[in-house]
Amino acid sequence: MGWRSWTAVALLLTVSATACIILRPDRTIRIATGLVAHNVCAKTFVSGLDPQTVFSETIERPGLRRLRTALRFHVDRTAMSVDASAAWMFGSRAVYHEALGCVLRHGTKEPYILRSDIDALKVPKSPPLLGEIAGPDVVAPANPALTAALDHAFEESRPNRRSGAPRLSS
Numbered sequence: 013m014g015w016r017s018w019t020a021v022a023l024l025l026t027v028s029a030t031a032c033i034i035l036r037p038d039r040t041i042r043i044a045t046g047l048v049a050h051n052v053c054a055k056t057f058v059s060g061l062d063p064q065t066v067f068s069e070t071i072e073r074p075g076l077r078r079l080r081t082a083l084r085f086h087v088d089r090t091a092m093s094v095d096a097s098a099a100w101m102f103g104s105r106a107v108y109h110e111a112l113g114c115v116l117r118h119g120t121k122e123p124y125i126l127r128s129d130i131d132a133l134k135v136p137k138s139p140p141l142l143g144e145i146a147g148p149d150v151v152a153p154a155n156p157a158l159t160a161a162l163d164h165a166f167e168e169s170r171p172n173r174r175s176g177a178p179r180l181s182s
Contacts, residue, residue: 038102044079045104046116049096052085053106053114056094063087063094 048070055066063085071080082099092108105117115123153159 041079041098041102042104044076044083045096045098045102046106047076048083048085049094049104049106050114050116052087052096053094053108056087057092057108058113 048067051070052063052066055061056063067083067085070076071083076083079098083096084098084100085094085096087094094106094114095103096105097103106114107117107123108114117123153162
């Protein structure tokens with residue numbers, strides 16, 4: 013191998029290293045593994061869907077199709093967490109927290125989670141005053157335009173409403 017071959021190899025390595033430093037493909041892969049971990053976590057522990065089905069649907073998105081052969085996930089039902097990785101590198105972890113949903117963990121630092129007693133928030137602090145103010149019957153609006161606006165605002169068949177949103181049990 014002559015000096016020209018070594019120069020070409022050195023130039024190729026320099027260009028490749030520069031492209032990796034500038035483009036940072038690891039960031040793109042970490043975003044992909046984070047998306048997979050969070051989607052599988054949320055749809056498994058919040059919505060109760062099958063994790064394999066969720067994973068299959070998630071990796072069929074246009075931005076993830078190229079990585080589908082390398083992406084892997086693991087669901088830990090006891091820890092209520094999902095780990096995702098691309099070729100066993102660039103891993104991401106999502107952890108389910110009761111009444112808050114799934115949170116992506118970055119590194120070993122525990123994510124900030126609002127520390128409140130959810131059960132205490134469900135209990136009213138004072139008895140409702142509805143019986144004293146309005147009586148037991150529902151108060152109908154006097155203006156027909158207001159009635160029509162309220163009916164339109166609360167109809168369930170509107171396309172921009174989320175039908176599968178999780179609800180807290182009372």
